[in-house]
Amino acid sequence: MDIALRAVMGRFGRLLAAFTILISIFGAPILSQASAAQTDGSALIITGTVKNEKKPVEGVEFRITGNGIDEIATSNSEGKWLLEVQKKGIYQVEILLESLPKGVGLRDPEANIREANLTVTNTAAVLFPLGKDTRVIQPIGDQIIIRLFAGLNLGLLLAVAAIGISLIFGTTGLNNFAHGEMVTFGALFTWLFHVELKLPLLVAAAITIVLSAGFGWLQDSALWKPLRKRRLGLNQIMIVSIGLSIMLRQLYILFFQGDTKVLSSEYELVVLGPINTTSSSLVSMGLSVVALAFVAWFLTRTRIGKAARAVSDNASLAAATGINVERIIRIVWVMAGALTGLAGILYGLQFQANYLLGAQILLLLFAAVTLGGLGKALGATVGAMIIGFVVELSALFIPIDLKYAAALIILIVVLLVRPQGVLGKKQRIG
């Protein structure tokens, strides 16, 4: 959770924002307590909560200096610490790294001093996001197991999201750059129904999937089908999809604001050997496998699925054998919408959601689809698993903020040596 969250948010420097939201939810009691203290006097309070992997950390020391004071505050069993000061002004808060438990460190090792601004308000919350201490080296075997697990998790999520791209490319030839926004759609609407409208998670997810399928239908009927009718070139349609993606992203900001949403905070920690994971991650992985198995069954065993593969293979030939190509494309869009919405829900539940979520993983999805061979649904799954493992395992060797770059470099390298992808048929590509 912690590592993955960093992966998603760190890239845009939103880590702190995300964490502040997390803490503001978990740390709400301390803030209300502080404001209670403030009403009976006019005490000025510097406070904060230290948590690692959602568990409070006791005995962490903070040195608060400025405006003539130099004092130490220590976190209690709930991870809370607090210091009353007399003067308004700006204080420096330093976390004393020696007081942290073994194996725990700052997420941003350079940010061990932060400011507490008491010029306007009476309380200032100072937060030091904690994470695994990067200085402590775990046994390499454990590290690999942890990374493999994280890679499996990410790979499965990417696979569910990538199948849609692959199906759409297969049947229509379109590289849909607005696909990431379909992932975001799933995550944000689940948040809307579950967190804002207080519906049970399963109901919220079900409504979201129906809406996502509807979104796919709407996109095809209102935009892509008319464009195909106009005989617009594929590259032109691709640029239209880019425009659509930019537009949708801005609409999401307008309707959902730009902050990071927490979809669910109800989960249990599960420990499997060296792996710390959550029940929601395990459920999400299970659901991904079910969804992938369903797609595999659908494509190979049902009439419509077989027809979809026929259209992918050769649309004119499929039409000549009596397959209604436009109808198949519509079904593919609806299915892609539903699957991608599901991916968004699962992604959002594990890594939080904001308007950029889909845009952030879009290139990984393209990498997965291209790796597997454009237009092959099974290939997309294999490609997504490879990308998932590469992203997570690469973090063992290279700085963690470059792990997405590793996946994209793999994509570029694969295109050089095997442009048709791992499972793709050899064909003329240039």
Next chain:
Amino acid sequence: MDILNILKLALGEMLSPTTITFVLCALGLAVHFGFTGLLNFGQAAFAAVGAYGMVISIDTLKLPLFLAVLMGLLCSIIFALILGIPTLRLRADYLAIVTIATAEVFRYFMTTIGFSKVTGGSNGLSQFGAEFWALNPIPEGNYNFGFVSYRADQLYVFMVGWGAVIIGALILRLLMRSPWGRVLKGIREDEDAVRSLGKNVFFYKLQALMIGGVFASIGGMIFVLNLSNVQPQVWTTNFTFTIWSVLLLGGAATILGPIAGGMIFIALISITQGIMGGLVELGLLPFLTQPDIAQIRLLLIGLSLMLLVIFRPQGLFGNKRETQFNV
């Protein structure tokens, strides 16, 4: 709502250094896409490579400005080689994905803490402008031109930037009317036909990628020199697609197109934003707030990209016969 003020702002933005950057990048993209038919979705990276190449040469290698600019251009050419040699043999949509991926990879490398000693990490670099500003020949003070006025330093950037645009456009005009330019257009129309004439298509594409990249790099340099800082989060895919909008508005296979397109595009967006801001102020758009208006800008870029491609692929100044998207 102050219409005059909105128009003034739009006029200011039309000639601003940001517009200059977009125009130069769009001229480069015109070479890539308009004349050669390459779907380059990583134009932001070319601008960034030029900018970072120059800034790091000044900041780390302590080179004088002139040499640093040359270094920036050299970096851009090397970048074009690295990008082009593997990808130019691929199908157009593969090229699109690889260029956009490379642009993101470059941005990751400029952001990572690992290289922050040289690149400044996510904070970027800002200590490099002294020599550029010292070369300003215009005496201090304010200069009035009718109803707009410029400070000496603004006028200086303005001269350097638009000077680069004019010289660049003239060079491009000569290039595109030369036999070399005709081969490029031939590649755009029918690659195999050009190949059958014994031309090395790959080599021509590589040259086009380099020349277009150099234009973008100059744009990137002007952008960072004007701000006196370079930050990695500027060079996103949104930057690239704003350039695409500019190019497609003006007309992809023209030289006037990117220039006029850039000015018109920026002005239109500024005016729309101004008018919407005014309407919000008057309470006529109750569902929007003032900060939302900033989001409208990108929304309009996305929308115009879609509408242009669907309804007017040749842009304002282009020739419909010259808009072969399928290469």
